[in-house]
Amino acid sequence: MSGNFLNIGVSGLLSTQSAINTVSHNIANANTEGYNRQITQIDTRNPQFLGGIYIGTGAEVGAISRVFDATTLLELQSNISNFNELEVYLDQASRVDNLVADASTGLNEGLQAFFSAVQTVADEPTSIAARQVLLSQGGLLAGRFNTLTEQLESQRRAVNSGIEASAKEITALGQSIADLNIKIAAATGGGLGQPNDLLDQRDRQITQLAELVDIKTLQQDDGSINVFIGNGQALVVGATASQVVAQRDTNDPKNVDLVLQTGAGNVPITETVSGGKLGGYLRFRDEILEPGFNVIGRVALAVSDEINRQHQLGMDLNNDLGGLFFTDINDATLMQRRVINDSSNTGTASLGIQIDDPNLLTDANYELRFQGGNYILTNTTTNATVASFPPPGATPATVSIPSEGFSVVLNSGAAAAGDRFSVFPTRTAGADIQMQLTNPSQIAAALPVNASTSSANIGSGSIAGVSVTDTTTPQFTNVANDLDPPLVFEFTNATTFNVRDANTNAIITGPVGGFVPDQSNDMLALAGLNYGYEISISGSPQPGDTFNVAYNTNGTGDNRNMLLLGDLQQANTMDNASSNFQQAFGRLVADVGTKTKEAEINKQAADALVAQVTNRRESISGVNLDEEAAKLIKFEQAYQASAQVISVARSIFQTIIDSTR
Numbered sequence: 253m254s255g256n257f258l259n260i261g262v263s264g265l266l267s268t269q270s271a272i273n274t275v276s277h278n279i280a281n282a283n284t285e286g287y288n289r290q291i292t293q294i295d296t297r298n299p300q301f302l303g304g305i306y307i308g309t310g311a312e313v314g315a316i317s318r319v320f321d322a323t324t325l326l327e328l329q330s331n332i333s334n335f336n337e338l339e340v341y342l343d344q345a346s347r348v349d350n351l352v353a354d355a356s357t358g359l360n361e362g363l364q365a366f367f368s369a370v371q372t373v374a375d376e377p378t379s380i381a382a383r384q385v386l387l388s389q390g391g392l393l394a395g396r397f398n399t400l401t402e403q404l405e406s407q408r409r410a411v412n413s414g415i416e417a418s419a420k421e422i423t424a425l426g427q428s429i430a431d432l433n434i435k436i437a438a439a440t441g442g443g444l445g446q447p448n449d450l451l452d453q454r455d456r457q458i459t460q461l462a463e464l465v466d467i468k469t470l471q472q473d474d475g476s477i478n479v480f481i482g483n484g485q486a487l488v489v490g491a492t493a494s495q496v497v498a499q500r501d502t503n504d505p506k507n508v509d510l511v512l513q514t515g516a517g518n519v520p521i522t523e524t525v526s527g528g529k530l531g532g533y534l535r536f537r538d539e540i541l542e543p544g545f546n547v548i549g550r551v552a553l554a555v556s557d558e559i560n561r562q563h564q565l566g567m568d569l570n571n572d573l574g575g576l577f578f579t580d581i582n583d584a585t586l587m588q589r590r591v592i593n594d595s596s597n598t599g600t601a602s603l604g605i606q607i608d609d610p611n612l613l614t615d616a617n618y619e620l621r622f623q624g625g626n627y628i629l630t631n632t633t634t635n636a637t638v639a640s641f642p643p644p645g646a647t648p649a650t651v652s653i654p655s656e657g658f659s660v661v662l663n664s665g666a667a668a669a670g671d672r673f674s675v676f677p678t679r680t681a682g683a684d685i686q687m688q689l690t691n692p693s694q695i696a697a698a699l700p701v702n703a704s705t706s707s708a709n710i711g712s713g714s715i716a717g718v719s720v721t722d723t724t725t726p727q728f729t730n731v732a733n734d735l736d737p738p739l740v741f742e743f744t745n746a747t748t749f750n751v752r753d754a755n756t757n758a759i760i761t762g763p764v765g766g767f768v769p770d771q772s773n774d775m776l777a778l779a780g781l782n783y784g785y786e787i788s789i790s791g792s793p794q795p796g797d798t799f800n801v802a803y804n805t806n807g808t809g810d811n812r813n814m815l816l817l818g819d820l821q822q823a824n825t826m827d828n829a830s831s832n833f834q835q836a837f838g839r840l841v842a843d844v845g846t847k848t849k850e851a852e853i854n855k856q857a858a859d860a861l862v863a864q865v866t867n868r869r870e871s872i873s874g875v876n877l878d879e880e881a882a883k884l885i886k887f888e889q890a891y892q893a894s895a896q897v898i899s900v901a902r903s904i905f906q907t908i909i910d911s912t913r
Contacts, residue, residue, distance in 0.1 A: 256300070256307065258905070261897030263310030267294045268891040270313045275883045282875040286456035288318040289875050290448055318448045321872050325455060326469075328865045329462035333527040335858040336463045340414070340532025342851040344407065345540050349848040351403050352544070352841050359551060359837045362396040365389050367821040373697055374814040383692030391687045394578060397552045401682035404544055411533050411541065412498075412508045418464050418530040419498040419510060422487070425461045426479065429454060430493035433476035437490070440475035461487075466527025482524030485512050496521070502595045503619070503674040507537070540844055542679075546615040547840040549681035554610040554826050555833055556581050556685050562820060565720040566696030566813030571733045571805055573723050574696025574813070576688040581607050581681070587661055589680050591620075594672040600665030605658050605677050606650060611825055612657030618675035620660065622667035627660070629653065629675070643667065698810030700728065701735065701785045706798040713743070713793030716772040718785065718812070725784035739801040741775055743767075743793040751779050754800060769793075 271292040281287040295314035299306035355361045369389040372382045432454040439447040458479065461467055470478040472490065479488040487494055495513040502509075510525060511518040525531060556578040566574040579586070587604035599622065607613070616633040622643075629639040639653045644662055652659045658677050689695065700723065703715045723729075730736035738754035742762075746769055750762030764779045769792040776786050787801055804810060826836040 256309070257897060258901035260308065260310035261894050261901055263297060263312060264894030264897065265891060267292075267311045267313050268887050268894055270294075270316070271887045272884065272891065274316055275880050275887060278875045278880050279877065279884075282877055282880075286452055286459060287875070288320045288448070288452055288455075288873040290316055290318055292316050315445060316448065317446065318451065319873050320451075321869070324865060324869050324872060325459075328862070328869055329459050329467070331858060331861045331865055332459060333462040333466045333531075335855065335862050336528050337466075337526070337532040337535065338851055338855040338858050340529045341536050342848065342855050344411065344533070344536040345844065345848040345851055347407060348404070348540055348544055349844045351400065352837075352844055357396065357399060357403075358841065359393075359396055359400070359548070360834045360841075362389075362393045363555075363821070363834050363837075366393045367818060370814060370818045370821075373695065374811045374818055377697040377811040377814060378808050380692050383695045383697075386695060387687070387689060387692060390577065390689070393555075394685045394687050397548060397682045397685045400548050401545065401680075404541060404548070405683075408506060408537075408541060411537055414533045415508050415510070415530060416498040418528070418533070419496045422461065422464050422481075422496045422530070423493075425457050425464070426487045426493040426496070429457050429461070429477070429479060429488050430491050432457065433488070434491045437472075437474040437476045446475075462528060464528040465525055465530045481512075482521045482526075485519055485521055485524070486514070487512070503672060504592060505595075540847060542617070543615050544840065544844070545682065546617070546676075546678045547837065549678035550610065550613050550615065550826070551833055551837050552681040552685045553581050553607055553613065553678060554836070556681075557607070557610050558820050558823070558825050559817065562813065562817050563696050565699070565723055565816075567698045567700035567804055567807060567810075568696045569693040569808055571803075572694075573700055573728060575694060578688060579684055579686045580688075581610075581684075583684075586680070586684050588663070589684075590676050592674040592676070594674070597668065597671040597673075599668030599671045601667040601671065601673075602663040602665050603673055604661040604663055605675055606661050607658050607677065608652065608654075609657040611827075611829060612655070613678055614656070615678070617679070618656075618677070620673040620675055622669060622671045627651075627667070629656075629660070695814075697814040698804055698807040699812040700804050701787075701801065702804040702807060702810075703787050703799060703801045706800065709793065709797040711743070711794030711797045712791040713789055713797055713799070714791045715799065716788040716790040718787055720785045720813075722784035725782070727783040727785075733803060733805065735801070735803045738803065739787075741787070741789065741799040741801070743795055743797045745795050746792060749775070749793075751775075751781065754802065767793075775799075 271294060274290050274292040278289050293314040293316070294311050297309040297312050300309050301307075352358050366386075366389045369382070369386040373379070373386050376382045432450055436447055436450050436454065439445075439450065454477065458467065458469060458477070461479065465481050467487075468480045468484070470480070472478060474490075476490045477488070478486060478490065481487050481496075487496070492515075497511050497513055498508045499511060500509070501507045509520065509522045510530075512521050522534065525534065559577045560580070563574040563577040568574060584604070587606055588602070590605035591603045593601075601622070603620070616631045618638070619630045619632050621628050621630070626640050626642050628637060630637050638656055639651075641651050643666065644651070647662050647664050649662045650659045651662070656677070699718060699720055701718050701720055703718050705714060727736055737756070737760075739760070740752040740754045740757075742750045742752055744750060744763050747767045748763040748765045749767060751760045751764065752758065753760055761779050761781065766778050767773050767789075770790065772788045772790045774786050774788055776783055787799070789799060793799075821834075822832055824830055824832055826833065831839070
């Protein structure tokens with residue numbers, strides 16, 4: 253009998269010792285991240301049947317298990333993934349928001365300063381100082397475009413680095429999870445119970461993985477866990493882990509793409525992964541960075557094209573026709589920069605993009621592929637096919653895409669089946685814009701055409717207006733700094749007139765009818781002449797009245813072209829004639845600001861959810877030191893009591909021995 257309660261005492265001692273070890277383990281890991289509190293389950297041993305009754309045989313350790321709630325952990329991992337995505341997105345978006353909204357770097361202030369300088373020259377067309385200020389403001393405006401684009405390029409490089417670093421971390425964590433799967437499966441399969449600390453380590457690795465990317469997990473019968481990313485692509489399957497690799501996009505080498513390297517080959521996952529830091533980088537790139545490049549570039553193209561177009565219709569202080577104010581948007585080098593050949597192309601086609609109408613440009617990028625004997629142009633934002641055309645019979649050739657505001661220029665070579673080309677009509681324009689004028693005298697403030705009324709006229713006819721539409725016509729180019737020919741409008745009666753060459757007095761055409769007294773009449777249009785300019789006459793000319801048209805030689809005080817340049821500030825020359833320059837850029841500022849504010853609000857909400865679920869997890873699985881201390885006292889007392897049982901058993905056993913002597 254003494255042996256029975258000796259065994260009972262020993263069983264109590266051993267089971268209590270195990271419980272004390274577990275409590276001590278909990279206390280030691282109270283501050284270990286991801287640790288789940290453990291408990292020792294003490295069970296009653298099977299009783300012994302003796303003398304017709306069952307006699308207890310003590311206690312034993314049934315299991316040491318984690319206090320763990322899988323649903324709470326999954327919720328925590330999901331919230332952590334969402335929070336980290338928003339944190340990265342907000343950090344990157346805030347930088348762009350500060351950049352475009354800052355008065356010292358944004359475009360609207362630069363545009364305002366530029367057009368203020370234009371107005372000053374219009375007020376003082378002979379002032380060299382005012383012209384110099386305009387040159388300076390033009391350079392500063394171009395510099396703002398350049399700086400904004402370079403800052404976005406710098407941010408692109410940072411995003412690429414972030415994506416690459418995240419990919420490496422995901423790969424490392426995936427391998428670590430696979431290694432832990434091996435250990436856990438071996439322990440579970442060997443009948444050794446649940447390896448709690450290994451399970452905690454794996455859960456911690458999976459939670460760290462959730463910080464980087466959204467994941468789904470699937471528990472296996474052998475205790476291992478499979479991990480999936482994107483649209484169900486397997487990162488970890490049992491003991492095998494795939495690699496996530498960031499590599500240069502074959503369509504766009506400035507960006508990095510993601511592939512999942514598996515035993516079966518590479519699987520592109522850029523378009524499918526989300527959540528975590530990686531999702532934050534990718535979403536920022538798609539929603540803010542790429543549109544930012546394109547909006548800035550689109551405004552740069554519109555500013556360059558409109559200012560250049562109007563400036564070239566004017567005349568400078570040297571009596572020369574106006575030249576380019578900013579960079580020619582269809583410079584051959586710039587056109588080629590707008591197309592990137594896919595690195596896998598096998599054909600020899602060399603392409604470019606010619607900007608036809610900045611007013612029709614959008615913020616979209618495109619893909620041009622050669623398939624089925626045709627070129628197919630697709631908007632990569634909407635995935636809509638916008639044009640399809642066969643290859644030209646000979647190169648160079650230009651194919652207009654009217655709906656998009658540009659043309660595809662096929663310079664040379666031929667595409668092979670399957671060849672792809674990335675088309676970026678606007679992305680690089682912010683970096684391309686530069687000042688072309690270097691001397692104040694080159695500013696074309698005047699119009700090159702002057703019209704006057706003969707002093708001998710007796711009627712009430714007057715010059716209602718002079719407009720210039722094209723200075724590349726022979727009338728402007730045949731003779732430098734002169735019209736070829738200068739004109740005289742000679743009225744033969746109240747409604748008809750002749751058009752004469754002022755140099756020879758020869759009639760060019762006439763008599764021309766259709767003049768309507770007392771309203772504005774476009775004289776060259778009535779005469780059917782396209783000279784690149786127009787003269788409007790109103791009132792009631794009398795027979796014999798004449799009106800002279802000549803080159804505006806020495807028109808230094810003329811500000812007519814500068815006034816027209818100034819009008820461009822408020823002209824709706826963008827977004828299908830619905831926006832001016834500042835409004836178009838202002839939409840980018842507003843859009844980035846709205847997205848940044850939304851991300852800030854959502855991040856705060858996500859942070860609160862993470863804290864809430866973390867607290868819930870801690871209340872379930874965390875170590876409460878006060879509670880563990882109380883358990884320690886309880887188990888210490890039980891241990892001492894079991895020791896006392898052993899002591900009593902020894903004493904009784906000794907008494908039995910002594911009684912037999």
